[in-house]
Amino acid sequence: MPELPEAQTIATDLDSKLKGQAIFQAKVFSSSVINKDSDLSLLLHKPILGVERKGKMILFCFASETYLLTSLRMTGQFLFGDFPQGMDPPCHVRLAFALKDAKGTDENSGGGALLYRDIRKFGRLYVRQGEDYVQLLNSFRQGTDALAITLDELMDKLKGSSKSIKSLLMDQYNLAGLGNIYATEILFSSGVNPIKPASSLKKEEFQSIYENMRSILSKAIEERGSTVDNYEAPFGKGNYQNFHRAYGKAKGLCPICHKPFSLVKEAGRSTVFCPNCQK
DNA sequence: TCAAACCTGTAG
DNA sequence: CTACAGGTTTGA
Numbered sequence: 001m002p003e004l005p006e007a008q009t010i011a012t013d014l015d016s017k018l019k020g021q022a023i024f025q026a027k028v029f030s031s032s033v034i035n036k037d038s039d040l041s042l043l044l045h046k047p048i049l050g051v052e053r054k055g056k057m058i059l060f061c062f063a064s065e066t067y068l069l070t071s072l073r074m075t076g077q078f079l080f081g082d083f084p085q086g087m088d089p090p091c092h093v094r095l096a097f098a099l100k101d102a103k104g105t106d107e108n109s110g111g112g113a114l115l116y117r118d119i120r121k122f123g124r125l126y127v128r129q130g131e132d133y134v135q136l137l138n139s140f141r142q143g144t145d146a147l148a149i150t151l152d153e154l155m156d157k158l159k160g161s162s163k164s165i166k167s168l169l170m171d172q173y174n175l176a177g178l179g180n181i182y183a184t185e186i187l188f189s190s191g192v193n194p195i196k197p198a199s200s201l202k203k204e205e206f207q208s209i210y211e212n213m214r215s216i217l218s219k220a221i222e223e224r225g226s227t228v229d230n231y232e233a234p235f236g237k238g239n240y241q242n243f244h245r246a247y248g249k250a251k252g253l254c255p256i257c258h259k260p261f262s263l264v265k266e267a268g269r270s271t272v273f274c275p276n277c278q279k
Numbered sequence: 280t281c282a283a284a285c286c287t288g289t290a291g
Numbered sequence: 292c293t294a295c296a297g298g299t300t301t302g303a
Contacts, residue, residue, distance in 0.1 A: 001297040032285090056298080073298045075287080092287085120286040122298065140299090163280090172299085179297060228297060230288090268281075270295080284301080291294085 001074050004146055004177030004217055005240065006225035006233065007053045010078055013234040014058070015051040017080065018114070022047050022102040027084065030094035030121055033076075038127035042066050047102035055142045055176025059133065067133040069126045071140070076116065076123030078234055083113035092117045095125070119230065146177035147217055151210045158198040158206070165201060165209075166194035167267035177217070180269045181226055181247045186212045188246035193278045194271050195264065219243065246272045 002010060026040045034040065046062040053059070058078075060068035070076065083098040084090065095116035116125070128136050144153060157174045158165070168174055169183040178186070187194045190208040192201065201209075220226060225238030228248065241248075245255050250263040254274035262275050 003297070006297085071299080073285090074296070118286095119288065120296095122285060122287095124299095167280095170298090181297065226297090231297075269297090280303105282301100282303080285299095287296100289294105289296090291292100 001076070001229065001231050002072050002225065003056055003179035003182050004053070005182070005220035005223075006231055006238065007056045007058060007072070007177075008221050009224045009233045009238060010072075011051050011053040011058050014060070014078060014114075017234065018048045018060070018099070019050055020047060020102050021099045023097040023114075024100050025083070025098040027089075027096045027098075028094075029089045029096075030118075033094045033116065033118055033121055033123055033125055035124055035126040038125065040127060042127050042129060043068060043097075054137055055140075055145060055172055056179070057137070057140065057142070065130050067128045069128065069133060069136060070116075071124050072118075073120070073122035073124070075119040075230060077118065077230070077232055079115045079117055079232070080112055080234055081115050090115070090117075092119045094118050094121065141173040142176045143172060143174045144176065146175050146213060149175060151207060154210055155203070155206045159201065161198045163198060164195050164266055165192060165198045166271060168198050169209075170267065170269070178213070180271075181228065181244070182213075182216060182220070184247040184272055185216055185244060188273060188278065189216065191278055193275075194266055194273050246274070248272070 022045055023043050043062055046064055046066055049061045051060050058070045084096050093115045097114040099112055158168050166183050169178050189212040192205050220240040223238055223240040226240040227237040228241055250261050250272045254261055254277055257276045259276045261272050264271050
């Protein structure tokens with residue numbers, strides 16, 4: 001699921017708990033969530049140096065230039081818990097990593113476990129060594145991160161396209177990190193109709209989108225992301241859903257003009273907007 | 280550029 | 292029962 005703020009929250013939670021830990025055992029319950037060129041044994045007994053976010057992806061950095069990259073897609077989650085002993089895991093847990101302190105010698109010292117849970121099994125985990133992870137990120141068509149891009153770069157990338165502004169904001173190749181929730185919110189706050197071709201936007205509209213993108217994403221990170229459906233980070237759910245003004249409110253009224261919202265399908269995703277305020 | 284596929288759950 | 296769900300890739 002996670003879009004940028006949720007991925008950031010998950011990465012930060014994981015980083016604070018996993019740094020200095022190592023995995024000493026991996027148990028796989030659903031092999032389909034692991035990329036088939038990936039060898040989980042490469043991760044064993046290597047200290048975890050840190051966990052970062054790249055766009056919507058989570059990147060675990062291990063010693064010896066070893067990396068675990070994960071795309072959580074719709075329903076992937078990382079949680080801390082007990083290492084499952086038997087053959088049947090907790091509900092929807094697809095993968096379990098038994099943890100220990102990287103400096104410790106006692107493997108049974110009760111470091112707990114990192115669990116990968118994924119209801120729909122859309123998420124994917126990839127193991128890479130050396131610089132291959134950069135190549136892998138490129139193969140995912142990851143563009144400039146939404147919190148790192150400049151206004152000029154954003155305009156250069158989008159303004160020539162006749163595709164709708166919303167589909168471009170959600171295309172990770174242009175801009176990495178936004179999905180349906182945040183693209184919907186950003187366009188609402190900017191007063192821009194999501195269906196408009198990017199090439200028809202004025203400079204002030206791009207500027208508004210850019211500024212709203214930064215403020216909305218920052219605020220959402222402060223709130224630990226949006227809890228829609230089953231999103232949950234290792235240290236708990238987010239609160240930003242309480243700040244949504246358009247996403248998920250198709251049956252409500254626009255908070256600005258109090259007229260009904262419209263609901264359309266754009267680029268295959270449901271899109272809420274106010275036809276009165278978003279021209 | 281659009282639909283289908285990957286899966287499972289939940290709301291209506 | 293049917294429709295729909297935060298994402299991404301694939302193929303028509």
